[in-house]
Amino acid sequence: MGKTVWMGIGMITASLLACQNEELEYYPIEKKHLGEAYTEYVDNNVQSESSGDYIVLNFYPEEITDLSYVTYNESSCSFHIYRGSTNKYVISWDYDTDGSYVEVQYMQNGFWYTINDQQHSGEYTLLANDGMGVRMRIQSGGVTVHRFNIREAGEE
Numbered sequence: 001m002g003k004t005v006w007m008g009i010g011m012i013t014a015s016l017l018a019c020q021n022e023e024l025e026y027y028p029i030e031k032k033h034l035g036e037a038y039t040e041y042v043d044n045n046v047q048s049e050s051s052g053d054y055i056v057l058n059f060y061p062e063e064i065t066d067l068s069y070v071t072y073n074e075s076s077c078s079f080h081i082y083r084g085s086t087n088k089y090v091i092s093w094d095y096d097t098d099g100s101y102v103e104v105q106y107m108q109n110g111f112w113y114t115i116n117d118q119q120h121s122g123e124y125t126l127l128a129n130d131g132m133g134v135r136m137r138i139q140s141g142g143v144t145v146h147r148f149n150i151r152e153a154g155e156e
Contacts, residue, residue, distance in 0.1 A: 028077050031058045032145075039142040047137075054103075054137045057145065065150040078107070078135040079150055081128045088153035091115065091134055092123035093145070100141035104148075107133035125153055 029045040032038055038057060046053045061072035061079065069083045081089065093104050093116060104116040106126055112135075115124040126132070134150055 028058045028075060029055055031060055033060055034063050034145055034147065037142055037144040038138065052139055054139055057136045057138065057143070059136075059145075059148065064148050067150065067152065070150055073133075076133075076135075078133040080131060080133045081150075082130050084130060086127060086129050089126045089128050090123050090149075090151050090153050091126055092147060092149045092151075093136070094121040094147035095136075095143050095145045096120065097138075097143045098141050100143050101139040102143055103137050105135050105137065107135070121147075 025044060026047060027044050029038065029041050038055075041055050045055050047056060056077040058077045059072075061070075064072075064079065067081075069081065071080050071082060072078075073080060091104065091106065095102060097120065102116070102118070102120075103114045104124070105112045105114050106124075106128070107113075108129070112133075115126075116122060126134075136145065136148060
């Protein structure tokens with residue numbers, strides 16, 4: 001009788017672990033306009049990394065930049081610069097949060113770097129090469145982004 005119970009427990013544990021390791025198909029969180037709150041997401045919106053789980057925010061690109069050589073990747077929710085030369089850009093942001101951990105990031109050589117240090121409002125001058133990316137992401141909870149902008153340095 002003891003062996004049967006332990007075998008049953010082992011089979012249940014194995015099936016639970018198998019369900020936890022099941023891969024979910026990722027898809028971006030719903031797009032929001034500037035000023036609208038990101039308050040809901042599902043497991044499929046979450047990207048897991050060694051540093052934690054994150055939700056990359058999805059924007060309407062025309063509200064973020066008017067630079068014709070900045071493209072928006074709809075699946076990764078990130079902006080990429082393809083000007084053909086190295087130039088300076090100002091990344092600016094302003095957001096309110098209910099305590100969520102929010103990151104404004106740029107990507108260089110496949111690695112993402114955080115630039116906002118949890119400052120809810122600010123700007124950063126980025127020296128960018130072709131293909132560099134920019135995005136915003138949260139760990140959990142909600143955020144309302146009032147301003148997120150990419151422009152050439154020197155523009156007002």
